[in-house]
Amino acid sequence: MNNMKNIEINGYSWPYVFSRPLQRQSQQLDSIRKQIIQFHEKIRGLDGGKMAALSSGQLFGLFSELDALGHLDLDEELCQYIFNDPKVHSLLPDIYSRYSNFFSLHERQLTEEILGCENPWGALETFSLYPRYESMIRDYVRSCPKVSTLAFLGCGPLPISLLLLGRLYGIHCIGIDSDPEAVAFATRCVKHFGLEDKIRIICGDESALSRLEWDSVMMAGLAWPKQRIFKNLHSMLKAREKKGLEKPASICYRDYTGMRQLLYWPVREEYLTGFKKTMSIQAERQVNNTLVFLECE
Template sequence: MLENIKSQLLAIFAECRHISDQQIIGDPQDVFYEQMETLNRLATLDVDDSQVDALVADNTLQPVIEKIAALKQIHALRLERQRAGAIIDSGDPWETLRGFVYYPNYLQLAEMECRGAELKAGDRVVFLGCGPVPLSLISMVRGHAVTGVGIERDPFNADLSRKVIERLQLGDSINILLGDHFTLPLSRPCNLVMVGADAIPKDEIFKHLARTLPEGMKLSYRIYEKGFRRLFDRDHVGGLPHPLKEYRRIRPEPPVNNTSVFVIKEGHG
C-alpha cells in the first residue's frame, strides 16, 4: 500500500507542480478538482501510523508533500468562499448552511470545544483565523448560546464572513474583526481563544499568546492524530511555550477526524 500511495502522490505533484495559488482561487474551472478527488479517496484508506511516519520520513517526498499541502489549503479556501457566496445569495441561508456536507462535523466539534473548555451560556469565544464562513463560531453560538469574535487577516475573507453573519442574523452574537494574533488580547475579556488551522505561523502565535494573555486563559487548537490527513499538517504545534500547558484532549468520533487540544496559561507562582 505504501508504494501505491507514494506513486499517487508523485503523480499529483507532477500534474500540479506549476499550478499557482491564483489559478486555484480565481480560475472559473476547478483546476485541482481531480487531484482533490484522489486525495479524498486516499484519506479513506486504513493507513496506520507507521506507514504515515514512513511517508513523512521519506526525503524524496518532502517537496511533494509541501506542494500538495499548500494546494489543498488554497483549494479549501476556494470552496469556502463559494460556500460563503451561496449563503449570502440564498433565499434561505440557514437551509443552505445546513446543506453543507461538513455541517454535522462542525456541530460535533462545537460540542467538543464547549465540553473541553467547560463553556456555559453567555461565555465569550475568540476564533483566530475564522475564514469566510466561521462555522465553528456559528455552531457554538447557535447550539450552546455563547457569543463569539472571529479574527481574520485577509480583508476579502473578513468581508465575506461579516456578510455571512449578517445573512444568518447572528450579528448580535458574532463580531468579525480584521486582524491577526497581534490583535489579541482584546479589550473585553473572553473565556476561550481558539486557534484555527489557517492561523499561521503556529509557533509565533502561541509565543505571543503565552506572553500577552492573562493567567488562567484557556486556548484550543485541532490536530489530526491518526491516518492519512496527518501527512499534510504543514504548520503543526510543536512544544508549547511556558507558561502554556496542555490539560485535555478530546478525540473524535466519526464523522469527525480532528482531535481538540485544550491548553491553559498557568500562573508563575
C-alpha cells in the first residue's frame, strides 16, 4: 500500500506517493493542470456560432493544444490525480461539449473540401490525422480478420474508417448516423470515393441494427448516448442467439483512456452490464482511441 500525503505547490495541494521523486512529479502535475485551465479560458467564450465562423485551420490549431495534452504519456495514477482535481473535474463537461462541437464542425469543413477535390484519396491522405485512422483500422482488422460486414454506429459526414475498411481490406460496411445532414454528406463521400459497392449509409440509431445483416459492430468514440446503445445492442445480440445464428458477432467500441480522457467521456463500467471484455488494444503514439472488444456474458 502506498503511503500518501498532500504537498503544496504554488498554493495547490497535490497528493504525493512517497516512492516518487517529489519535486519533479509535483511540478509536472501543476503544469498540466495550469495548461488545462488556460485552454478552457480560450474556448469558453466560443459558442456554436463563433466556432462555426472559424476556418478549418483556425479550429484545428486551437484544439491542437487539447490534443497535445491528451497525448501526454503519463501513467494511470498520475492521470487520475489530474482528473480528480476539483477544478479540472469541473471543467471536463464543458471541454467535452466543445470538443464534440469542434470535431463535428471540423469534420464537416474537411468533408466539403474533399468533395470539391478531383482526387479525394490524395486529399484525404494529406489530412494530418489520416495516419491515426489508418493505424487504428489496421489494428482492428488484425484483431477481427474474418469480418465480412461491419455496421458502424456514428459514422459522421466523413466516414474515414469505412472508406479505409472498404478500400484497403475489401470489407462491406454499413454506416449509421442519426444526423440527416451527416448521412447526406457521408452518402456523397462514398460515391465521390467510388465505394458504392462496398459501403452504404443509412439514417438512424442503434435500433436500425435489428433490421440489417452484419457480423460486426463498431461504435464511434463520440457516439451517444452510450449507456442506451450498449443496452439495446445487448438485447439484439441475445435475440440473435435465440434465433440460432451460428456465427458470433464481433463488438468493438472506441474508448478514451489515460490522458485522452481529456478529449471526451470515457465509457463507464456500468454501461457494459451483460458484456465481458475479451481484448483491448491500447491507444499508442498519436491514436486517440483504445479499441475494446466485447462479447455477451
